[in-house]
Amino acid sequence: MQKPLDRRTLLKLMGAVGAAAVFRPGLAQAQTPTADQVVAGKDPRLLVLSSRPVVLETPLELLGRLPTPKEFLFVRSNVDYPGGNTTAPLPVQNWQVRLEGLVQTPLTLSLEELKSLPQVEVEMVHQCSGNGRSFFQPRPSGNPWQHGGMGQVRWKGVPLKLLLERAGVRPEARYVTGVAAVEGDMRPFEKSVPLADVLETAVLAVEMNGEPVPAIHGGPVRLVLPGYFGVNNVKWLVAVRLEEKESTNPFQAPSYRIPFRASQTLPIQPGSTYDFTYENSRPNWRQNVKSVVLAPASGAQVRGFVRVEGLAWNDGLAPLAAVEVSWDGGRTWRQAELEKPASPYAYWRFRAVLALPRGEHTLLVRATDELGRSQPLNGNIYWNPRGYEWNGVDRVKVTVV
Amino acid sequence: MQKPLDRRTLLKLMGAVGAAAVFRPGLAQAQTPTADQVVAGKDPRLLVLSSRPVVLETPLELLGRLPTPKEFLFVRSNVDYPGGNTTAPLPVQNWQVRLEGLVQTPLTLSLEELKSLPQVEVEMVHQCSGNGRSFFQPRPSGNPWQHGGMGQVRWKGVPLKLLLERAGVRPEARYVTGVAAVEGDMRPFEKSVPLADVLETAVLAVEMNGEPVPAIHGGPVRLVLPGYFGVNNVKWLVAVRLEEKESTNPFQAPSYRIPFRASQTLPIQPGSTYDFTYENSRPNWRQNVKSVVLAPASGAQVRGFVRVEGLAWNDGLAPLAAVEVSWDGGRTWRQAELEKPASPYAYWRFRAVLALPRGEHTLLVRATDELGRSQPLNGNIYWNPRGYEWNGVDRVKVTVV
Numbered sequence: 001m002q003k004p005l006d007r008r009t010l011l012k013l014m015g016a017v018g019a020a021a022v023f024r025p026g027l028a029q030a031q032t033p034t035a036d037q038v039v040a041g042k043d044p045r046l047l048v049l050s051s052r053p054v055v056l057e058t059p060l061e062l063l064g065r066l067p068t069p070k071e072f073l074f075v076r077s078n079v080d081y082p083g084g085n086t087t088a089p090l091p092v093q094n095w096q097v098r099l100e101g102l103v104q105t106p107l108t109l110s111l112e113e114l115k116s117l118p119q120v121e122v123e124m125v126h127q128c129s130g131n132g133r134s135f136f137q138p139r140p141s142g143n144p145w146q147h148g149g150m151g152q153v154r155w156k157g158v159p160l161k162l163l164l165e166r167a168g169v170r171p172e173a174r175y176v177t178g179v180a181a182v183e184g185d186m187r188p189f190e191k192s193v194p195l196a197d198v199l200e201t202a203v204l205a206v207e208m209n210g211e212p213v214p215a216i217h218g219g220p221v222r223l224v225l226p227g228y229f230g231v232n233n234v235k236w237l238v239a240v241r242l243e244e245k246e247s248t249n250p251f252q253a254p255s256y257r258i259p260f261r262a263s264q265t266l267p268i269q270p271g272s273t274y275d276f277t278y279e280n281s282r283p284n285w286r287q288n289v290k291s292v293v294l295a296p297a298s299g300a301q302v303r304g305f306v307r308v309e310g311l312a313w314n315d316g317l318a319p320l321a322a323v324e325v326s327w328d329g330g331r332t333w334r335q336a337e338l339e340k341p342a343s344p345y346a347y348w349r350f351r352a353v354l355a356l357p358r359g360e361h362t363l364l365v366r367a368t369d370e371l372g373r374s375q376p377l378n379g380n381i382y383w384n385p386r387g388y389e390w391n392g393v394d395r396v397k398v399t400v401v
Numbered sequence: 402m403q404k405p406l407d408r409r410t411l412l413k414l415m416g417a418v419g420a421a422a423v424f425r426p427g428l429a430q431a432q433t434p435t436a437d438q439v440v441a442g443k444d445p446r447l448l449v450l451s452s453r454p455v456v457l458e459t460p461l462e463l464l465g466r467l468p469t470p471k472e473f474l475f476v477r478s479n480v481d482y483p484g485g486n487t488t489a490p491l492p493v494q495n496w497q498v499r500l501e502g503l504v505q506t507p508l509t510l511s512l513e514e515l516k517s518l519p520q521v522e523v524e525m526v527h528q529c530s531g532n533g534r535s536f537f538q539p540r541p542s543g544n545p546w547q548h549g550g551m552g553q554v555r556w557k558g559v560p561l562k563l564l565l566e567r568a569g570v571r572p573e574a575r576y577v578t579g580v581a582a583v584e585g586d587m588r589p590f591e592k593s594v595p596l597a598d599v600l601e602t603a604v605l606a607v608e609m610n611g612e613p614v615p616a617i618h619g620g621p622v623r624l625v626l627p628g629y630f631g632v633n634n635v636k637w638l639v640a641v642r643l644e645e646k647e648s649t650n651p652f653q654a655p656s657y658r659i660p661f662r663a664s665q666t667l668p669i670q671p672g673s674t675y676d677f678t679y680e681n682s683r684p685n686w687r688q689n690v691k692s693v694v695l696a697p698a699s700g701a702q703v704r705g706f707v708r709v710e711g712l713a714w715n716d717g718l719a720p721l722a723a724v725e726v727s728w729d730g731g732r733t734w735r736q737a738e739l740e741k742p743a744s745p746y747a748y749w750r751f752r753a754v755l756a757l758p759r760g761e762h763t764l765l766v767r768a769t770d771e772l773g774r775s776q777p778l779n780g781n782i783y784w785n786p787r788g789y790e791w792n793g794v795d796r797v798k799v800t801v802v
Contacts (some may be wrong), residue, residue: 034629267719267772289773318668321778322731330723333734372690372777372792374769377722381771391773 033208039216041087043071049143053077054085054216058148063311064294066347067123067152070214076149077130078251079186081215081236090215090236097204097221101177101241104168111220114158115206122203122226123154124345125313129229129256129284132390137380138271140387146291152347155213155224157205160198160240169195173242176202178223178234190249191232191256193225195242201226204237226345227315229284229389230255248279257281258384270383286315289375290391291323291350291367298396306354306398308336312367316344319370323350326364330377330393333366358400366393423470440617442488444472450544454478455617457484459549464712465695467748468524469552471615477550479652480587482616482637491616491637498605498622502578502642509583512621515559516607523604523627524555525746526714529768530630530657530685533791538781539672541788548693553748556614556625558606561599561618561641570596577603579624579635591650592657594626594635594686596643599677605638627746628716630685630790632657658682659785671784687716690776692724692751692768693794699797707755707799711736713768717745722752723778727765731778731794734767759801767794 035046035056042056049055056075058068065072070087084090095115099107130142131149143149160176173195180189205213205224213219218235225232231251246252254276259268268274274281291312296302312323324333336352354363368374376382379392436447436457443457450456457476459469465796466473471488485491498515500508531543532550544550561577581590594603606614606625614620619636626633632652647653655677668685671677675682692713697703725734737753755764764793769775777783780793 318782322736331736333725335732366773368775370776370777370779370782372767372782374775376771376773378771380772381719396414 002366012234018206020237039075039085039087041071041153041214042075042216046072046074047148049145055078055143057143060147060292060297063148063151063292065208066152066308066342067154068126070209070211070217073126073151073153073217074128074149075216076130076143076230077216077235078231079180079189081181081186082184084215084236087214087216090219091213092220095220095238097237098239099163099167101243102170102173102330103164103242104170105166107163107167110161113208114204114221117158117162118207120203121154121156121160122201122224122345122387123152124224124226124316125147125287125347126151126153126230126233127196129231129288129388130386132301132379132392133387135379135390135392136270136383136387140383140385142387152342154209154342155205155222156207156210157203157224158222160202160204160223161200163204163240164199164242168182169242172244175243175246177241177243177247178237179232179239179241181236181238188249189234189251190247191234192243192252193228193232194244194282197226197285198225200379227286227317229287232283232285246283249256252283253278253281256386256388258284258286258388268384270380272385274385284388286317287313288389289314289320289367289369289373290392291365291375291394292397293363293365293394296396296398299399300396301399301401304401306356306361306363306400308350308352308354308365308396310350310365310394311347311348312338312350313341313345314367314369314373317369317371319344320348321368321370321372323348323365323367325352325354327356327361329362330364336365356398356400360397360399363396363398364393365396417528428706440486440488442472442615443476444464445615445710447473447475448549450546451693454481456544459543459552461693461695461698464552464693465710466556467553467743468610469527471612471618473480473612474527474552474554474618475529475550476617477531477544478617478636479632480581480590482582482587483585485616485637488615488617490613491620493621496621496639498638499640500564500568501640502644503571503574504565504643505571506567508564508568510564512607514607515622518559518563520791521560521604522557522559523602523625523746524553524743525553525625525627525717526748526802527554527631527634527677527689528688530632530766530789531787533653533780533793534788536780536791536793537671537784537788541784541786543788544652544669553743555743556604556606556623557608557611558604558622558625558765561603561605561624562601564605564641565600565643570643573645576644576647578642578644578648579633579638580640580642582637582639586692589650590635590652592635593644593647593653593684594629594633599626599629605641620772627744628687628718630688633684633686634761635669647684649765653684654679654682657685657787657789659685659789662687668782669785671781673786675786685789687712687718689790689792690715690721690770690774692766692776692795693797694764694766697797699799702800702802704802707757707762707764707801709751709753709755709764709766709797711751711766711795713739714742714746714748715768715770715774718770718772721749722771724749724766726753726755728755728757728762730763731765737766757799757801761798761800764797764799765794766797
């Protein structure tokens, strides 16, 4: 999988080292920082894809523990919150969240008020839009995620619905826009999702895995949208705005968008360019059906039976119907055993035991849900310029000796 | 599959008989008319689901011949064209089609002009939106289609794009609206589809299977949209209008719509009611992935190997990846052999030969395309009040003796 570094990557890495040097002045310039050097409290085995803004990938071998411990959880920040590169709480006081826009009565709630309201918990897959980007050909721009831009997190907080019942929603409201705090030279960050879609599920989270939400993961308050890609779960939340239309923030468009297939005759050609507008594209909102093999590792040598294990999930709109394994290139598929998820939005663990003859085999794994949504055999068919939403059938090479 | 008739069905059938009596005055009132009595030139084996407007279903055993002969092709009319209940051409003169709305130069073309322009041919699946409706539970209202609201047709005519190049499209144009002729007491009929989606594929058809388009199938000119459900292929076409929005004709909304899942947290519950608006629903435009077993017939007794044959298709956006058969309730799936379709919009024939032990078996068949779109194991998950777009995994019981 290793390729020689091209000049662009090299320059990027040098930039990353420079950034790390700012807060780790003792570090030698020529050395890439480790994850724990980039974010205090992270496991050093995480891969540093970028250190300004912080992007850390969880290696495949750390993905199996659920919920994902904060030390292991991937990071994809589009902006860095000053002093926020830590798994400890953000060192701030008097945090407030506004409820504004198309409401009858705008509200402002302190962190203490949010904590004093009735709380709900939801355990869910938390995944970067670009997770799996490296498998697209040609390689789209952006962080070269393999499998580890994901994890499973247990959030706790106040249901958005409860706050909306207090504030009163005006009938024209169609979108919920999360607004992140701006400190120092941070770029303003907003993301919008359809109100009807998230009304029953959105949470203003104040805890992650039983602790205050870590600074690096958007504490003290993060908007949490089960079933949605991570970017929509706005960190460092200071406002929730109801609107008739999607936000005009550049993270809503042109960033984080997919060519809009519903009004296109064919998916766009791999490698083509695309001039994203609100009209010709959709935001990458809901996670698609996907499965990832955790074991055997690709290239593994196995004696006796082959035990295939991994994680599968979708957007929580319907249960998975099956995870299937093929060892003959997709001619035959056999159902794996499925373990019920912690919630409709969480991973389903799967396991299959195969008796295969000696030699090299490529295992294919695909998930299908009760809506008949499945994974493409060749994920590249969904190639898009930003490399979002990879969900191709996972392939693992294994040699039976 | 036979159930006793309820009172409502009985009254409907009596209505059908009454209607038939209008144009077949010699027919005894108590007798249901046969398809050839309802539409001159149709095979009498077609099932008469309604005779005003005409609705005829093709029995499963007649679906295998491709392209579907005009004698066998299903009929679903929402309105009856006076004198149009025949597979002969419509007895009219001086037919004209207007190109209007958001164009630079409106055009009016005679049938002769249309025939003199460059022609293209497309062979495609032609399917009623309600095909398979009978398999939804509870039974939605509407014609009780089983499998035979479909066929494959070879259309020939003028590409819409050629006419639009002449007329010049104004940049605000988003939808193409087909407008049907109104004669006698016909209700005005219009349907709209996204311009970007059909620009390269729409045809103003003047021939069907090598002959003038039969009156009952919308001749002399029918708008043909490969990949789309039949209702969008407007019969007796007199105008194509470019617009910024969908038509306000009642066949565009509230009829022929699906609850809009993209902004719903969950599919609606089977049996629930729904107040369709443009905002909370989508038109049923593109055909979904589907497969139908032609043989063995359900309930068949088979000696030796079981030969499974049928048809599979999608909306033509991507090739099918596989048609798979299971004989163990979906635990194991085996690929059938696929025959390349006549066009991206046509049926793929599939065949599989299974060696099964003696006894009763339920065969499951599902198609999946290269986009990873597949069929739900339980099609009822897509229940909707009008019973559109059934594409559940097909099931056939067979006894090996």
